[in-house]
Amino acid sequence: MTDLTKFTLAEARDAVAGKKVSALELTSAHLAEIEKARGLNAFVAETPERALDMAKAADARIASGSAGPLEGLPLGVKDLYATEGVHMQACSHILDGFKPAYESTVTSQLWRDGAVMLGKLNMDEFAMGSSNETSFYGPVASPWLPAGWDESKGREALKGDKKGLLVPGGSSGGSAAAVAAHLCLGATATDTGGSIRQPAAFTGTVGIKPTYGRCSRWGVAAFASSLDQAGPIARTVRDCAIMLRSMAGYDAKDSTSVNTPVPDYEASVGRSIKGKRIGIPKEYRIEGMPAEIEKLWMQGVEWLRAAGAEIVDISLPHTRTALPAYYIVAPAEASSNLARYDGVRYGLRVPGKDINGMYENTRAEGFGREVRRRIMIGTYVLSAGYYDAYYVRAQKIRTLIKRDFELAYADGIDAILTPATPSAAFGIGEKGSADPVEMYLNDVFTVTVNMAGLPGLAVPGGLSSQGLPLGLQLIGRPFDEETLFSVAEVIEQAAGRTTLPKAWW
Amino acid sequence: MNTHAKPSKLIKGATGDWEIVVGMEIHAQVTSHSKLFSGASTAFGAEPNSHVSLVDAAMPGMLPVINEECVRQAIRTGLGLKAQINHRSVFDRKNYFYPDLPQGYQISQFKSPIVGEGEVIVDVSATEQIRVGVERLHLEQDAGKSMHDQSPTESFVDLNRSGVALMEIVSKPDIRSAEEARAYVTKLRTILRYLGTCDGNMEEGSLRADVNVSVRRPGAPLGTRCEIKNVNSIRFIGQAVDVEARRQIAILEDGGKIDQETRLFDPGRGETRSMRSKEEAHDYRYFPDPDLLPLEFDQAYVDALAEGLPELPDEKRARFIAEYGLPSYDAGVLVMERESADYFEDVARGRDAKMAANWVINELFGRLNKEGETIATSPVSAQQLGAIVDLISSATISGKIAKDLFEIVWTEGGDPKELVESRGMKQVTDTGAIEKAVDEIIAANPDKVAQAQAKPTMLGWFVGQVMKQTGGKANPQAVNDMLKQKLGI
Numbered sequence: 001m002t003d004l005t006k007f008t009l010a011e012a013r014d015a016v017a018g019k020k021v022s023a024l025e026l027t028s029a030h031l032a033e034i035e036k037a038r039g040l041n042a043f044v045a046e047t048p049e050r051a052l053d054m055a056k057a058a059d060a061r062i063a064s065g066s067a068g069p070l071e072g073l074p075l076g077v078k079d080l081y082a083t084e085g086v087h088m089q090a091c092s093h094i095l096d097g098f099k100p101a102y103e104s105t106v107t108s109q110l111w112r113d114g115a116v117m118l119g120k121l122n123m124d125e126f127a128m129g130s131s132n133e134t135s136f137y138g139p140v141a142s143p144w145l146p147a148g149w150d151e152s153k154g155r156e157a158l159k160g161d162k163k164g165l166l167v168p169g170g171s172s173g174g175s176a177a178a179v180a181a182h183l184c185l186g187a188t189a190t191d192t193g194g195s196i197r198q199p200a201a202f203t204g205t206v207g208i209k210p211t212y213g214r215c216s217r218w219g220v221a222a223f224a225s226s227l228d229q230a231g232p233i234a235r236t237v238r239d240c241a242i243m244l245r246s247m248a249g250y251d252a253k254d255s256t257s258v259n260t261p262v263p264d265y266e267a268s269v270g271r272s273i274k275g276k277r278i279g280i281p282k283e284y285r286i287e288g289m290p291a292e293i294e295k296l297w298m299q300g301v302e303w304l305r306a307a308g309a310e311i312v313d314i315s316l317p318h319t320r321t322a323l324p325a326y327y328i329v330a331p332a333e334a335s336s337n338l339a340r341y342d343g344v345r346y347g348l349r350v351p352g353k354d355i356n357g358m359y360e361n362t363r364a365e366g367f368g369r370e371v372r373r374r375i376m377i378g379t380y381v382l383s384a385g386y387y388d389a390y391y392v393r394a395q396k397i398r399t400l401i402k403r404d405f406e407l408a409y410a411d412g413i414d415a416i417l418t419p420a421t422p423s424a425a426f427g428i429g430e431k432g433s434a435d436p437v438e439m440y441l442n443d444v445f446t447v448t449v450n451m452a453g454l455p456g457l458a459v460p461g462g463l464s465s466q467g468l469p470l471g472l473q474l475i476g477r478p479f480d481e482e483t484l485f486s487v488a489e490v491i492e493q494a495a496g497r498t499t500l501p502k503a504w505w
Numbered sequence: 506m507n508t509h510a511k512p513s514k515l516i517k518g519a520t521g522d523w524e525i526v527v528g529m530e531i532h533a534q535v536t537s538h539s540k541l542f543s544g545a546s547t548a549f550g551a552e553p554n555s556h557v558s559l560v561d562a563a564m565p566g567m568l569p570v571i572n573e574e575c576v577r578q579a580i581r582t583g584l585g586l587k588a589q590i591n592h593r594s595v596f597d598r599k600n601y602f603y604p605d606l607p608q609g610y611q612i613s614q615f616k617s618p619i620v621g622e623g624e625v626i627v628d629v630s631a632t633e634q635i636r637v638g639v640e641r642l643h644l645e646q647d648a649g650k651s652m653h654d655q656s657p658t659e660s661f662v663d664l665n666r667s668g669v670a671l672m673e674i675v676s677k678p679d680i681r682s683a684e685e686a687r688a689y690v691t692k693l694r695t696i697l698r699y700l701g702t703c704d705g706n707m708e709e710g711s712l713r714a715d716v717n718v719s720v721r722r723p724g725a726p727l728g729t730r731c732e733i734k735n736v737n738s739i740r741f742i743g744q745a746v747d748v749e750a751r752r753q754i755a756i757l758e759d760g761g762k763i764d765q766e767t768r769l770f771d772p773g774r775g776e777t778r779s780m781r782s783k784e785e786a787h788d789y790r791y792f793p794d795p796d797l798l799p800l801e802f803d804q805a806y807v808d809a810l811a812e813g814l815p816e817l818p819d820e821k822r823a824r825f826i827a828e829y830g831l832p833s834y835d836a837g838v839l840v841m842e843r844e845s846a847d848y849f850e851d852v853a854r855g856r857d858a859k860m861a862a863n864w865v866i867n868e869l870f871g872r873l874n875k876e877g878e879t880i881a882t883s884p885v886s887a888q889q890l891g892a893i894v895d896l897i898s899s900a901t902i903s904g905k906i907a908k909d910l911f912e913i914v915w916t917e918g919g920d921p922k923e924l925v926e927s928r929g930m931k932q933v934t935d936t937g938a939i940e941k942a943v944d945e946i947i948a949a950n951p952d953k954v955a956q957a958q959a960k961p962t963m964l965g966w967f968v969g970q971v972m973k974q975t976g977g978k979a980n981p982q983a984v985n986d987m988l989k990q991k992l993g994i
Contacts, residue, residue: 082566095565102559104566221565225795254568255797333795336598339609340563344662355660359602382600382790391792 004029009073009185009239010266016062016072023062023072027055027116030074034118034183039158039505042168042178044079044137045087046119054116061114070246071114076178076187079120080127081107081230082219086117090221091135092125094341094366096348104219105251106188106230113246118184122174125368126338127195127223130442131431132173134370139428140173142166142203143181143501146427147466151504158505166425166468169199169442175233176203180500186234186243190220192227193326194421194446197458200233201420201471204460204498206240206488207233211479212453213258215244216251222337224330225256227450236497237459237488241265244481260479268482269489274308276487279413283319284445286422293419293470296461300417300472303494304487314413316404319448321397326447327440328381328394334371335378341366373436402452409477415487418445420471424464445473455481459488460498469498510723514681518754523720525750526727527686528640528678529742531693532671533703534647534711535578541646541670542569542612549709553663561668563607568796571596575670576800578702579619579644580810582672585700585817586639588623590807594643596797600790605649605662613673615791618643619800625676626819627692629685631834637689638677647671666710672703678717678727683743683750690714690739691841695818699843707738714742716770718749720757728753729763733770733777745770749777821846829858838866844880845870851887856894864890868911889914892921900980906930933979936987942974943967943987954992961994 004026007015015021031048051074058072077083079091082100089095103111111117124134132140141162145154149164157165168177172189176199179187189196191209200207208231215230222228232243245266250259280301285294305311343349343362350361367375381390408416422444432439449456454475461472472491476484515522540547543560560567583590597615620642627635649667653660674693680686694705694712705712714737719730731753733745748770753763767786768777816824818840825836825846839849839862848869853861869890873883893910896902902910902925910921910930925931933939946967947954957963964985971984 080566082564088565090565098565100564100566102564217566218568219566222796253570255570256795332792336600336610336790336792339600339602340565340607342602342604342609344604345562345607346564355604356602379790382792384788384790387790387792 005033005182007185008236009234009242010236012073012185013070013242016058017067019062023055023058023116024052026072027051027074027118030118030184033181033503036503037181037183037505039155040141040143040177040181041138041162042122042140042174042181042183043076043119044089044091044122044135044174047086047117050086051116051118054111058114058116068112068114069242070110072116073114073185074116074118075110075243076118076121076175076184077107078172078175078188078190079123080190080221081188082221083107083117083120087120088221089136090126091123091137092341092367092371093136094348094362095346096366098347100219102219105216105253106220106247109246109249110188110243115246121172121178121187124171124173124195125371126221126334127171127190127192127228128334128370128374129170130194130198130439131167131426131428132170132199133167133428133432134170134368136368138162140168140177141428141505142168142177142425143503143505144203144425144468145501145504147468154504161429163427163429165428167202167428169202169421169425171195172199172207172233176200176205176207179203179205179233179235181503181505182500186232186239188230188247189233190223190228190230191446191450191456192223192229192330193450194443196231196233197420197446197456197471197473198442200458201460201473202425202469204469204500205233205235206237206457206459206492207231208240208244208457208481208484209449209455210244210248210481211258211455212450213256214248214455214479214481216249216254216257218251218253222333224333225337226333227326227330229450235500237485237492238266238269240457241269241485258479263482265481265485268485271486272308273304273487273490276309276414276483277312277412278304278309278487279312279314279408279416281314281316281319281408281416281418283316284418286444289419289422292464293422296470296472297417297419300461300491303491304417306494307490309487312413314408314411314416316401316408316448318397318400318404322401322448322451323440323444325394325397325401326443326451327377328390329398329451331374331378332382332391333378335375335382338367338371338375370436398451401448405452405454405475414477414480415483416475418473418475420445420458420473424466424468424470449475454478455484457484457488459491461491461495463498511681514685515723516720516750516754518758520758522723523750523754524723525682525746526678526719526721526730527680527746528717528730529676529680529686529689530715530717531674531676531690532713532715533582533674533697533705535575535644535670535672536702536704537572537574537578537670539572539574540668541572541575541644543668545668547669551665553661553665555665557664557667561607561664563609569612569794571797571800572670575644576619576802577810578670579642579672580807581700581814582674582697582702583620583623583642584807584811584814585696585702586620586623586625586642586674588639588642589621591617591619591621592802592804592807593617594619594800596644596794596800597791598794601787603648603651604660605651605664605667607649607664607667611646611648612794612797613645614643617799625689625692625696627685627688628837629688635679635685637679640675640677642672642674645671645673683746686716686746687739687743690742692818695841699815699817701815710737713737716742716745716749718746718753719763720750720753729765731763731765731777732767734767734780736770741770741772744772744775745777748775752777815843829853829862831859831862835862835866838870842880848880848883848887852891852894854891856891857898860894860897861891864894868908872915884915884918885911889921896921896925900932901925902930902932903977903981906932906977929978931978933975936983939971939975939979939983939987942971942979943984943991946970946974947991957992958994964988964992964994967992
């Protein structure tokens with residue numbers, strides 16, 4: 001980490017705008033860090049030439065006084081996003097060699113505002129996973145070392161299969177790891193059931209999944225269309241607010257995007273939360289939850305109370321049903337969304353004796369185990385005779401979950417505070433190999449938010465007894481991301497910014 | 506509807522009478538510049554894969570956006586079918602794998618279609634009219650085209666048609682014969698063309714029919730049906746119904762039973778062949794497309810479209826009968842094509858409408874059919890035909906001369922009025938000239954005069970002689986009157 005990569009995104013913005021640092025210097029410094037951090041496996045494609053070109057163009061705009069709000073700020077992009085002429089594979093073998101001829105709406109807005117692309121970030125294959133272990137490109141190692149590990153043990157593990165090192169969470173594991181390791185100022189991510197908030201919590205970073213419809217899904221490979229949302233991961237609440245302003249906005253190319261003005265989110269950072277009513281849902285106190293998670297949560301309550309918020313116990317009675325319902329709805333949509341990866345037009349094609357043989361061989365080889373599992377689950381729950389018992393019921397549950405939140409908000413609740421995850425980061429290879437549900441349980445606090453289409457933010461709340469980051473989650477009213485930023489900043493200030501690990505890799 | 510078997514429609518089998526029951530799913534390509542969910546062109550006949558957007562090719566992260574013009578066209582069509590318009594409908598995904606289906610699913614409307622029940626009044630013959638119920642109309646995407654004949658080892662795919670909007674119009678099983686089936690499709694096509702919502706061009710695949718056929722004993726419950734896929738001409742639809750009904754009757758009379766299945770009609774062999782059985786039928790795993798919001802509009806939206814609808818064939822026909830005093834059959838013939846009806850009205854305006862109808866139907870349509878022309882390419886314009894009718898009405902020419910004049914206008918063109926002048930086709934009404942001819946004939950045929958005075962029907966012979974002498978140009982009425990007077994009959 002150099003001085004140039006120590007900046008928060010906001011600090012870098014001010015330094016570049018004030019011509020204390022050039023975009024080219026800032027970008028070069030980050031490219032150098034990325035090169036040194038290859039062992040973490042956060043990036044699956046580096047785009048240094050493009051980054052340098054974009055940085056030079058940014059410097060030219062700064063010189064001519066036409067700089068955008070993100071001018072010259074180097075960012076990483078999750079591999080789920082289409083980036084014109086650049087690797088986009090959703091970290092799947094089935095998209096081998098795919099380079100789209102188009103740019104996603106969200107990334108094009110970042111470039112419009114002057115940001116610089118450093119490359120594409122590792123992720124769980126098609127965003128299906130909670131540990132970044134389902135990536136075709138292999139797992140990402142968290143920059144956080146396991147308790148009791150020294151740096152050389154970490155470096156040794158990086159050279160091998162990374163077993164024992166910590167997962168950065170997932171599916172946006174590359175995004176979270178790269179941000180935590182100071183390889184970029186911020187990163188785009190996506191969240192279908194917790195894929196922004198859980199990795200942010202695991203890596204001591206901040207991530208927000210905005211309200212469904214806030215960011216365009218156009219050009220982002222679909223996992224579960226009714227749940228997917230783009231959002232940023234960055235090192236501070238303010239940085240997330242700055243990025244989201246550029247990422248958000250109505251897009252006529254996405255029929256589910258919502259045409260409502262994008263506020264200046266940064267202005268809400270530092271705003272008083274005095275008198276805000278914060279709901280504490282009793283159903284999030286789940287069986288077997290570690291005491292330190294409970295303690296963290298109550299600490300969060302105290303901080304908010306101290307800042308003048310009113311703490312209100314609330315009930316979200318259908319919380320328990322959210323995870324099973326989510327694991328019906330999301331795979332159902334995925335089974336259909338992933339049908340286009342058939343070997344006919346792009347990506348991998350494995351020949352077969354006839355067309356069905358080609359389909360079978362391509363999809364068997366092209367998709368990893370977890371993706372195949374979810375396609376099977378999704379196909380099953382949509383099949384004749386099972387549709388009503390599974391899909392229709394899950395949709396009913398979804399309506400009930402949504403209503404739980406609506407009732408709470410109708411009672412005057414401004415935001416809801418919960419833990420972000422039921423535990424701190426676990427080790428690579430540790431979970432889910434025998435029972436996938438063990439992995440799915442990571443999303444227990446986050447899926448409700450996607451099911452209800454609400455905004456959710458994860459902010460570091462402190463460290464576990466093992467010295468690992470723990471996150472708190474804030475859930476907001478639809479399109480009220482501003483309150484989340486205000487409240488999260490209070491927690492950030494109270495908890496003290498997490499000291500991210502220094503480079504051992 | 507049509508619950509009682511009509512004896513005239515029954516088919517005689519070896520063991521007694523059978524009734525055919527047919528229902529149809531018509532796939533009508535929506536007339537629009539761009540596709541249902543993408544901006545790509547719908548123009549026919551372009552180079553393969555030249556009208557393909559990123560959405561049509563199902564690139565990762567691409568999303569459908571509804572083309573409002575297609576929605577308007579579907580509503581217009583629903584109004585034309587006197588159908589219920591559903592203010593809220595839902596797009597679903599129909600999932601199956603095929604190389605010409607890039608998304609791996611077709612976006613269609615399964616549970617909640619945009620249009621509900623309606624009906625079509627069908628003229629089966631000059632004397633028989635039936636009502637065919639419409640079950641529903643929904644919007645869906647067309648697939649691309651697979652070509653298996655371009656290479657010995659590979660198949661090629663053309664995605665130009667992929668994503669083009671179709672209206673699937675599902676009839677109730679109200680059709681009882683091949684003739685009725687043909688008449689239904691013909692009428693439906695007429696309505697679509699009037700509305701301008703589908704060009705009805707079956708050769709280009711703009712209109713295709715899936716024909717469901719079953720047979721039963723008169724009055725018995727519905728039999729097991731077979732679906733004959735993708736029949737692409739009205740003639741073939743009739744043939745397919747007949748051939749399939751006979752196949753089913755033969756099986757049933759042999760003591761067999763009909764398996765519900767999908768079949769293909771082979772016009773070359775005049776038979777239907779099994780495509781896939783019920784067991785092999787796909788499980789399409791329909792579910793609401795999460796990329797699209799439910800399609801919603803209010804009654805004002807529908808009203809505005811209703812206001813812009815053209816006069817439809819049934820109304821036009823009723824008006825022709827009431828306004829022009831035309832026989833029902835003639836009116837029916839004239840309204841078959843909107844262009845023909847317009848042509849007729851141009852001819853009839855301010856003229857003897859019945860005469861205009863006769864000329865349009867008998868002379869013009871007869872000639873167009875014979876020469877393989879259409880009303881749009883007719884060498885005789887409505888203005889020219891109107892002028893011919895005017896010349897008859899004013900007794901300037903006789904009906905017989907008018908036919909010669911029509912022939913000249915057809916082959917050479919020109920202003921009928923000027924032609925009559927320049928070619929001396931004018932009818933002779935000059936009594937002096939007629940009298941001269943009459944006197945000469947009477948003087949030359951004293952025996953015939955005597956006969957005629959005894960038997961007045963002999964008058965016809967004299968008329969013929971006078972006409973011959975005047976080169977057909979004498980006014981027949983004037984000749985008649987003059988002869989009667991001179992012969993004293």
